[in-house]
Amino acid sequence: MDADSDVALDILITNVVCVFRTRCHLNLRKIALEGANVIYKRDVGKVLMKLRKPRITATIWSSGKVICTGATSEEEAKFGARRLARSLQKLGFQVIFTDFKVVNVLAVCNMPFEIRLPEFTKNNRPHASYEPELHPAVCYRIKTLRATLQIFSTGSITVTDHVRQLSDASARENNHLLDSRFCPKTGPNVKAVASAVEQIYPFVFESRK
Amino acid sequence: MASTSRLDVLPRVTCPNHPDSILVEDYRAGDMICSECGLVVGDRVIDVGSEWRTFSNDKATKDPSRVGDTQNPLLSDGDLSTMIGKGTGAASFDEFGNSKYQNRRTMSSSDRAMMNAFKEITNMADRINLPRNIVDRTNNLFKQVYEQKSLKGRSNDAIASACLYIACRQEGVPRTFKEICAVSRISKKEIGRCFKLILKALETSVDLITTGDFMSRFCSNLGLPKQVQMAATHIARKAVELDLVPGRSPISVAAAAIYMASQASAEKRTQKEIGDIAGVADVTIRQSYRLIYPRAPDLFPADFKFDTPVDKLPQL
Numbered sequence: 291m292d293a294d295s296d297v298a299l300d301i302l303i304t305n306v307v308c309v310f311r312t313r314c315h316l317n318l319r320k321i322a323l324e325g326a327n328v329i330y331k332r333d334v335g336k337v338l339m340k341l342r343k344p345r346i347t348a349t350i351w352s353s354g355k356v357i358c359t360g361a362t363s364e365e366e367a368k369f370g371a372r373r374l375a376r377s378l379q380k381l382g383f384q385v386i387f388t389d390f391k392v393v394n395v396l397a398v399c400n401m402p403f404e405i406r407l408p409e410f411t412k413n414n415r416p417h418a419s420y421e422p423e424l425h426p427a428v429c430y431r432i433k434t435l436r437a438t439l440q441i442f443s444t445g446s447i448t449v450t451d452h453v454r455q456l457s458d459a460s461a462r463e464n465n466h467l468l469d470s471r472f473c474p475k476t477g478p479n480v481k482a483v484a485s486a487v488e489q490i491y492p493f494v495f496e497s498r499k
Numbered sequence: 500m501a502s503t504s505r506l507d508v509l510p511r512v513t514c515p516n517h518p519d520s521i522l523v524e525d526y527r528a529g530d531m532i533c534s535e536c537g538l539v540v541g542d543r544v545i546d547v548g549s550e551w552r553t554f555s556n557d558k559a560t561k562d563p564s565r566v567g568d569t570q571n572p573l574l575s576d577g578d579l580s581t582m583i584g585k586g587t588g589a590a591s592f593d594e595f596g597n598s599k600y601q602n603r604r605t606m607s608s609s610d611r612a613m614m615n616a617f618k619e620i621t622n623m624a625d626r627i628n629l630p631r632n633i634v635d636r637t638n639n640l641f642k643q644v645y646e647q648k649s650l651k652g653r654s655n656d657a658i659a660s661a662c663l664y665i666a667c668r669q670e671g672v673p674r675t676f677k678e679i680c681a682v683s684r685i686s687k688k689e690i691g692r693c694f695k696l697i698l699k700a701l702e703t704s705v706d707l708i709t710t711g712d713f714m715s716r717f718c719s720n721l722g723l724p725k726q727v728q729m730a731a732t733h734i735a736r737k738a739v740e741l742d743l744v745p746g747r748s749p750i751s752v753a754a755a756a757i758y759m760a761s762q763a764s765a766e767k768r769t770q771k772e773i774g775d776i777a778g779v780a781d782v783t784i785r786q787s788y789r790l791i792y793p794r795a796p797d798l799f800p801a802d803f804k805f806d807t808p809v810d811k812l813p814q815l
Contacts, residue, residue, distance in 0.1 A: 422707075423750065426746050426748070
């Protein structure tokens with residue numbers, strides 16, 4: 291059943307989305323005027339700040355809520371969020387870095403075989419939904435892990451995992467299914483992604499070409 | 500309720516001589532008659548005869564023996580409501596000539612939105628000539644969704660369009676999203692979203708669409724003869740079996756198959772025409788056609804009469 295017994299599957303984490311709060315009201319106009327690398331979207335009421343070092347785009351609301359996207363690992367997400375909070379602090383706001391949560395993890399995986407989608411949908415009726423008119427991929431939802439997998443006929447699989455858990459600082463066992471962007475502290479989300487792929491592998495294997 | 504059914508256990512009256520016998524109801528006279536001995540047991544129970552006499556005449560536009568609108572018991576909460584009608588005599592008009600009691604009070608206000616939606620559904624179905632059974636199924640689905648209230652925030656028209664789509668699918672005659680879009684004011688995206696939400700809310704699933712479902716409609720809209728239609732169906736089915744077109748929507752595959760079949764016969768159609776009917780872009784037809792072109796000789800049915808031979812088929 292294990293994917294890695296015969297072939298090692300690379301699971302690339304392409305995006306980690308996190309949120310944190312600054313516990314103070316932010317003056318968006320001031321950020322827009324004085325901050326570096328910002329885009330002010332006045333009609334919606336948010337500021338986008340793009341960081342270069344960990345490549346992160348942050349959406350900042352005036353209430354103090356910040357959403358960070360674009361990080362490639364949980365660690366990076368935390369670094370980026372902290373860096374962002376620091377730059378807001380330099381602009382003069384009394385920033386307190388609280389409520390850091392990883393909200394969503396997006397990973398991409400490639401199966402070495404192509405997949406027959408209609409057959410796959412028939413075998414996995416309640417979990418899989420396929421609407422070729424709307425989207426070329428099968429959407430497979432795993433309720434226990436709260437993960438959504440999009441399975442394409444070429445064999446690539448996109449996993450989004452939105453387990454809301456606080457990132458745990460305790461060390462976890464390294465999962466060797468993870469790819470080269472190695473992080474020493476793999477959070478629960480990332481592990482859930484790996485287990486989601488493991489779960490779906492046998493089903494997908496049945497409907498391969 | 501209890502008195503009208505013969506098969507019920509009758510709590511009230513039984514024949515004194517034959518307590519077990521079934522009482523036959525003579526509805527004209529309102530009697531309950533024992534079937535064994537003919538004794539009239541209940542008298543003047545209910546008279547369901549007509550209130551007044553009716554004569555058949557030419558201007559029988561309304562049937563006088565019926566009062567009220569046709570009941571829709573499954574759908575609305577029964578139509579037992581009263582409206583204030585327009586006044587007839589002189590007394591119903593006040594000083595300025597306006598009628599007193601102008602408000603025809605709204606009936607069944609709790610279901611007004613639902614009745615509006617039913618009207619909209621009937622309109623949409625009319626535009627694409629859908630039969631009554633699909634409309635009924637759509638109404639049922641809408642009622643279920645409406646009662647559940649899980650999609651309450653969504654526009655009723657969007658839910659109605661999505662219900663129509665699901666009903667067509669469930670009846671085995673699916674319509675493409677684009678076809679439903681054409682008769683509705685809602686965007687395809689929104690209909691798609693509502694469709695997924697409804698499936699989740701009602702915990703149902705629908706069968707996958709196949710290429711054959713659309714063949715007869717598209718071909719007759721293009722005016723293609725039966726031979727070409729059968730050939731196109733065969734081509735599409737074979738193409739899917741041989742998996743020449745992975746990941747392509749069945750509509751695109753069907754359109755490409757129709758193109759190939761029509762080009763091989765006397766009735767040729769351009770990609771643009773087929774794209775118009777099927778709601779597929781002509782570049783999409785071109786792409787799918789390129790995928791099935793190499794195996795063209797295998798895809799045609801064995802008894803097909805070629806007007807243009809297989810090697811002369813256009814190559815795009």
